[in-house]
Amino acid sequence: MPKLLRYQQFLAYAFGFLAIWSKAVQNQEEIIDKLPHSCCPTNAKLYKLAIDYAPIWAILALGIWAASSVVYGVLLFRSCPEAAMELDGQVKEAKAELSRRGLDKLGK
């Protein structure tokens, strides 16, 4: 079987999730009964909310994960001004060497 294209892979996962979800919504009473502390009506309501809107929660979770990853990445992103300074020094040295080779007219 040939490898799926990226968007097909995403669609496959999406359909898989939706299939499971629709089954879960159909059988939500059974499922909620089996969950811990569902005899308490507040908990039962929360469980129902979780199941009914599962795709929304999934998208939200994905969004939060994405945002945190980027923020984390930016926090770890090193600024290295010393590299710029080192380069400036080396540019001066290089220009001197180019001059020595008789190539100093080139930059003009």
Next chain:
Amino acid sequence: MSSSKHKSYPLSIILPTYNERQNLPIMIELLYQTFSSASEEVGGTCEIVIVDDSSPDGTLEVAHALKESYSRDDVIELSILSREGKLGLGSAYVSGLKLAKGESILIMDADLSHHPKFIPEFIRKRKEEGADIVCGSRYIRGGGVAGWDLKRKFTSRGANFLASFLLLSAPFGYGTKISDLTGSFRLYDRNLLEKILPIVQCKGYAFQMEILVLANKENAKFAEVPITFVDRIYGESKLGANEILMYLKGLLNLFFTT
């Protein structure tokens, strides 16, 4: 036995230039310094293929003068290709590759944002890990950028995350850990590059991404080396709305076609 020197070319650097009259001489001098002290690492002469797209500022003339001066010993050897007009980065690589004799091909920017001092580490990584592509990464430990504000960092990280998630994220069958998808400081296996370059369609930042995605499909082995990127283009906006749109277009194109 003939007395002709047997030169080996383990490495070719392809340097596309457009209006780099100021930077090119310094680039060549820095490359010369790097390879003077790394001759063991390289194991031969380093070929530098300059591909100039008819720069109006006379870069070509500068390149020829440099070639004359720096070809007096076997540390580096300059080859020059002049093209009729501004024909784009991708085709510059393709044309340069035709001229190049090296077994490994290094791609880097000619404006001094990439420092030649990292090149021996690229070569070492390729040898030690048998990698087909060694990517310079600004994000991993030891890497970094000089001259970027917070906004630019966010754009860079955001773009990379998006591309990584859409194109390379692990649960979907590809397991590649590449942190810097849009970087253009890389060492390639020559055969791999010859195979991939003619197929690449994206322009701009997405071009660098597409090469990785196509290489991944060929089951290429990747490695990374931390690099520092020095952004010297002050005031000039390298990242306009146009670039961003082109990037997103390229990204979506890859998402739907690979």
